[in-house]
Amino acid sequence: MLEPIGLDECAERAYQVLLRQESLTAGALAELLDLPPARARQALDGLVAAGLAGCRAGRPAQYAAVDPRTGLASLIRARQAELERVASSVEAYAAEFHERSLRADPRLMVEVIEGPARITRRVEELLASAEREVLAFDTPPYVTSYGSTSEAERDLLARGVSVRAAYAGEVLAVPEYAERLRDLVALGEQARVLPRVPTKLIVVDRREALVPLTGSDEGMRTAAVLVRQSGLSDALTELFEVHWAQGTPIFAAPGAAAQVHPEIAEEDRALLQLLNAGLKDEAIARQLDLSQRTLRRRVADLTRRLGATSRFQAGTQAMRRGWL
Template identity: 35%
Template sequence: MTNARLGEALGLLGIGHAAARVYPVLLELAPAPLGEIGAAAGLTGPELTSAYAELVAVGLASAAADDQDVVAPIPPAAGLEILGRHRAAEVDVSRLTVGGAFESFRRQRLAAYNDDLVEVVTGEAVGPRLRQAWASAREQIRQFDSPPYFPLSGATEDALATLTRGVRQRVVYSQASIELPGNLEEAIEPCVEAGEQARVLPSVPVKLLIIDDAYALVSLSIKEADVHNTLLIVQPCGLLSALVALFEQSWQSALPFHGRAVPRPGGLLPADRRLLWLLWLLAGGARDEVVARELGISRRTLFRRMEVLMARLGARSRFQMALQAQRHGWL
C-alpha cells in the first residue's frame, strides 16, 4: 500500500494528518529512536510529540518518554476496531442530531405554512422534479442512495448524462442498494465505470440528493417514501447546510467502492480477480447469499473462497481479512 493510500485510510479512521505522516515511517524504520522517526517524517519537537502520542493513544504504537526512546508499531487489530466503532458512533450521533433538527423544523415551519425555503412535492410530480434536478447540476451532485426507488424510467441514463457533462458525482450507497437484485449491474456499476465516486455504508440516514450548493431533494424518510412518494425541495438555509454536513461526515466514514472496474493490484494473479471482487462485496457489507449470487457460485463455494483469502492474508475473521486486504492494497 502506498503512503498516500495508507494516509487516506488512517484519515477515514479519524487520525490526524501529522500522525498519519509518522505511521508509515514508523512501519519502515522501526525499531528506532523516536527522534529518528520524526526526522524522517519531517516533524520535530512538540509537533512530533503530539503526533506520536496520538498513535500511542489509539493503540498503533509503543509509548515513548523522549526522543531517544526506541519505538515500534503495535499490531493494529484491537486499536483499529476501537477506532472503527468510534467513527460509527460519531456518524450515529450526527444522524440523530440532524434528524432531530429536521423534525423540529418541520413541526415549526412546514406544518404552519408553505414558504420559499421548502417545497413539498408528491405523487406523479416527483419524477419530473428528480429529472429536472439531475439536468440542472453544474458542478457536483451528492447523494444518499437506498431503496425503495421512485419508478422513474431512464434514471441511470440521466445520471450517466450528468457525468458526461463533467459534473462530479459522489454517492453513498446503502447495503440494501447493493443487495437489491439487478441494481448493482444495471445502475451502480455503469455509473462507477463512467466516473462516479461511490462509497458504501450499512445504511444511510435518509434518501437525499444535493444539487451543487443550490438546493436538496429529501424524502421525509426511507420508510415513508415507500408509502407516500413525497419529496421536500430544500432551498439554501440552515437545514440545507446541516444536510450537506451530514453527507460529508457520512462520506468520510463510508467504505470506497469501485465495482468490478478496479485496477488489479500487485500480488494477485489474473485467476484471482474474482476473489478481489468477493472482497469488495464483503467489505461493502453484502450478505453471504448476495455475494454468492453476484459471483454465480454456491454458498459452499463462497465459504471455501473466503477460507482461501483468510489463509492468504493470515486473518482469523472477516474484519481482520478486510484490514489485511487494505494493507496489501487490495481494498
C-alpha cells in the same frame, strides 16, 4: 466586430486602415476616414493604449499597427480575465441575495413535494440543473422511477458533472440494481457502499438538496422536501461527506486495483468490497457468479491471508493494508 473587446466603430475603422499602411499620421487618417483631426488622434491613441498600435515620436507622430496575432490575442485574453473575475463574483452576490430572501421569508428555504409522480419530476429537474457536482445516498425502497433516474445520471456524466453516490449494501443484493450501478461506474460515477445509509438524498452543486419526509410503504403517502441553500443544506452535505469517507469503493475500473495493490487480485478485492458492504453470502455469490461452496472457500482463504479471525476483522485488516 471588435466591440466585444472594447473598440468602438471609429477605432475599428482606424485599425483596419492602419493594418494596410506601413505607418501614418493622425492627419492622414483623418483625411482617409473623413474625421476631425482630434477624433482621428483619439482613435489612434486608443489603439496604442489597447496594445494594437505603436507610436513613433516625431513631428508629426507616426502610428503603426502591431501584429494582430499578438495585439488582438493579448487584448482578448485580458478581456477574458476580466469576465472570469466578474463570473467568480456571481456566487457571492447570489448568496447575499439568497440570504436576504430567506431572512425576509424563511418559508422559501424549503419546498414540500407530495406524490411519487411529482417527486420523480422534481428529481429529474434538479439533476438537469446540475453544473458541477451531484452527491447522493441511495437505498431501497424506490418511489421514483429507477430507469428515468438512471437516464438522467447518464446525461449528467456525459456533460462532465461529477457524481458521487453512497449506496446501502442491500442495493447490491438486487441483480437489476447492481448491474445498473456497474454500468454507471463504467461511465464515470464514483460509487461507495455501506451496510446502510441514513436516508435517500440528492445534493446538487452544494446549493440544493432533496430528501424524503415520509416512507414509501404501501398505503403511506409519500412526500419529499427540497432544501435550498442554507445552513440546513450545508448540514445535509456534511452528512453525506461523513458517510462517504466511511464507504467502500465498489465496481472500480478494471485493472485499477491490480496497479495500485499488486499483492491482491482484482477478483479478491471485489469480494472484499462486497463483504465489507455487509452483503449476505447469497447476494455475494450471485454478484460474483460463484457457488456457495467456492465463495466460502475464497472467504476463508482471504481471512487467513489477512491474519483475521472473522469477516469483520478481515475487512478492517484489508482497509489498513490499503486493499479497499
